[in-house]
Amino acid sequence: MYRGKPVRLILENGMVFQGKSFGAEKATSGEVVFNTAMVGYPESLTDPSYEGQILTLTYPIIGNYGVPANSKTNGISDFFESDRIHVRGLIVQDYSHEYSHWNAVKSLGDWMKEENIPGIYGIDTRMLTKILREKGSMLGKIVYDDAEEVDYYDPAGENLVAKVSCKEVIEYNYGTKKVVLVDCGVKLSIIRELIKLKVDLIRVPWDYDFNQIHYDGLLISNGPGNPDYCEITVDHIREAMKLDKPIFGICLGNHLLSKAAGAKIYKMKYGHRSLNQPVRKLGTNICYITSQNHGYVVDQDFLGEEWEPYFINMNDGTNEGIRHKTKLFSSVQFHPEAAAGPTDTEFFFHDFVEML
Numbered sequence: 001m002y003r004g005k006p007v008r009l010i011l012e013n014g015m016v017f018q019g020k021s022f023g024a025e026k027a028t029s030g031e032v033v034f035n036t037a038m039v040g041y042p043e044s045l046t047d048p049s050y051e052g053q054i055l056t057l058t059y060p061i062i063g064n065y066g067v068p069a070n071s072k073t074n075g076i077s078d079f080f081e082s083d084r085i086h087v088r089g090l091i092v093q094d095y096s097h098e099y100s101h102w103n104a105v106k107s108l109g110d111w112m113k114e115e116n117i118p119g120i121y122g123i124d125t126r127m128l129t130k131i132l133r134e135k136g137s138m139l140g141k142i143v144y145d146d147a148e149e150v151d152y153y154d155p156a157g158e159n160l161v162a163k164v165s166c167k168e169v170i171e172y173n174y175g176t177k178k179v180v181l182v183d184c185g186v187k188l189s190i191i192r193e194l195i196k197l198k199v200d201l202i203r204v205p206w207d208y209d210f211n212q213i214h215y216d217g218l219l220i221s222n223g224p225g226n227p228d229y230c231e232i233t234v235d236h237i238r239e240a241m242k243l244d245k246p247i248f249g250i251c252l253g254n255h256l257l258s259k260a261a262g263a264k265i266y267k268m269k270y271g272h273r274s275l276n277q278p279v280r281k282l283g284t285n286i287c288y289i290t291s292q293n294h295g296y297v298v299d300q301d302f303l304g305e306e307w308e309p310y311f312i313n314m315n316d317g318t319n320e321g322i323r324h325k326t327k328l329f330s331s332v333q334f335h336p337e338a339a340a341g342p343t344d345t346e347f348f349f350h351d352f353v354e355m356l
């Protein structure tokens with residue numbers, strides 16, 4: 001049954017898709033990207049790395065398990081990846097007006113209304129994804145027949161990390177070993193993983209000079225947008241490398257450590273956004289199935305000679321991590337904290353804490 005106002009999705013190449021609205025009734029624009037996961041919309045919507053993007057989901061039935069309460073433990077949300085929705089819009093095939101789940105307290109549409117985020121359904125998202133795969137990620141907008149148009153918005157033109165990073169230092173004192181977490185738009189699951197392992201966590205803004213702090217290990221978080229906006233963070237990482245303390249980076253953290261190691265970053269045609277990306281550990285036949293959400297990737301050909309590629313994507317051969325040949329510096333392009341997705345690579349957090 002189709003309810004909701006008529007609304008259109010327009011791509012920058014001029015293609016128009018007619019659908020119905022759910023969530024907030026407002027026009028929006030952003031970069032249209034697709035995720036092929038079957039579950040995980042509460043996690044994806046609140047993942048700060050989606051800032052500036054309109055997300056389309058290929059799994060056809062969305063909303064059927066509702067949205068959990070924003071309950072918190074020690075001040076940290078139990079089920080979300082940040083304190084708000086970061087996508088600028090959501091495109092789905094069949095929106096479930098009814099939901100059922102032990103953990104749900106509201107519908108996806110009601111949550112999006114509260115957070116002022118529009119959605120469009122009734123779109124063949126698999127067809128749309130084929131178009132995005134063919135032509136590459138595109139800008140797009142969701143517009144109402146009876147309302148004002150909006151301009152295309154290109155997230156690449158803005159420093160999104162500055163928008164989503166914490167504004168001041170936040171401490172989580174759960175242990176003795178001190179870990180500095182550079183918050184470029186950190187997913188809360190990363191913080192939950194580290195707290196579980198009982199470290200003393202110092203979460204600092206993306207541009208904070210953490211080299212003035214005495215710490216045992218440095219973790220560089222995920223985050224949205226073009227890594228070229230984070231040159232100051234790269235400078236701080238380069239400085240930190242002189243200390244020989246363990247450094248680990250996740251996703252945008254892989255881009256930033258790689259830049260500090262001399263590599264270049266480029267934008268992929270349509271990115272990796274799913275919960276089943278196969279990565280192989282180089283020099284072995286070990287393959288992990290990983291959770292991913294990134295549009296930019298490391299060109300490992302420019303890595304300094306003290307560095308080596310660590311993991312490789314088995315679908316398209318792109319870089320999935322780097323490591324220093326002799327020091328405890330490494331980073332991965334995928335998400336060991338999962339959320340959503342497989343927890344097979346969660347051991348990276350244990351390994352990192354062991355090194356401290």
Ligand SMILES: NC(=O)CC[C@H](N)C(=O)O
Nearest residue numbers: 222223225251252295296
């Ligand atoms: N999840 C992330 O950290 C994303 C990294 C980067 N913003 C990209 O899209 O490639």
